Amino acid sequence: MSFVNFDGSVKKVNHKPKGVTELVLEISTKDLGNSIQNLAEMIDNDVRVEIESDVVRYNVQINAHTERPIVNYQVDQSGVVHIAEPEPEQLEAELGLPAEKPQIEEKPMEIKREVVDQFIQEGMAPEQEGFPENMADIVKQRIEGESYRKLASELEMSSGAIVDLINDYRAAVAPLAEKWWDWKEDQANEAVPMQKNEEAADVDLDSSQSVKDDSDGNDQKEEEDGAA
Numbered sequence: 001m002s003f004v005n006f007d008g009s010v011k012k013v014n015h016k017p018k019g020v021t022e023l024v025l026e027i028s029t030k031d032l033g034n035s036i037q038n039l040a041e042m043i044d045n046d047v048r049v050e051i052e053s054d055v056v057r058y059n060v061q062i063n064a065h066t067e068r069p070i071v072n073y074q075v076d077q078s079g080v081v082h083i084a085e086p087e088p089e090q091l092e093a094e095l096g097l098p099a100e101k102p103q104i105e106e107k108p109m110e111i112k113r114e115v116v117d118q119f120i121q122e123g124m125a126p127e128q129e130g131f132p133e134n135m136a137d138i139v140k141q142r143i144e145g146e147s148y149r150k151l152a153s154e155l156e157m158s159s160g161a162i163v164d165l166i167n168d169y170r171a172a173v174a175p176l177a178e179k180w181w182d183w184k185e186d187q188a189n190e191a192v193p194m195q196k197n198e199e200a201a202d203v204d205l206d207s208s209q210s211v212k213d214d215s216d217g218n219d220q221k222e223e224e225d226g227a228a
Helices: 035-041 090-095 113-121 135-143 148-155 159-227
Strands: 009-016 020-026 055-063 073-075 081-083 104-112
Touching: 055 113, 055 159, 073 159, 081 159, 104 113, 104 159, 113 135, 113 159, 135 148, 135 159, 148 159
Parallel strands: none
Antiparallel strands: 009 020, 055 104, 073 081
């Protein structure tokens, strides 16, 4: 039995006569490598296909007047994401005016699925209202290769329902994952200059020791020459 696993792009979905839909995928030949032979062997054969988007799309509620998110997040030193305290509008702070109910709009956003999945796999995703308590564990099983069909069977629900549930959960935690990922990148960027400084300090110490060794060697040579 042939098997091919690849990342690609959906280029066309063509509805043909007699209830047939033609799907055209575009994959890098270089990425396929020797698997192209396996694909060739599948021509005119029945296959099972699962296609999953590499991005997670979600909506963020924003204040239509300020164009700022209604809910903001902050990350503590251990990487845990919390809802930040709301910031009062500047005008309200200066004039002491009562807060008005903002006009809320939905702003579409997207994030790489691998970022959201890493956030979930590392146990950073909190429980979300409206989802099972073990939802993060369910998604982890899917990330680690479990099929939708088996997950659906274990949870006694249809395959379509488990797909929607996992997609909805990814979208729910996506804003937190984005904040967490930004924090991780900041941590990495801060670590690089520190490492460079430590390496530079080690080089300076080595240079100083080398100069000292050379100086001691010259002094010893001069003493030996004087004694001769």
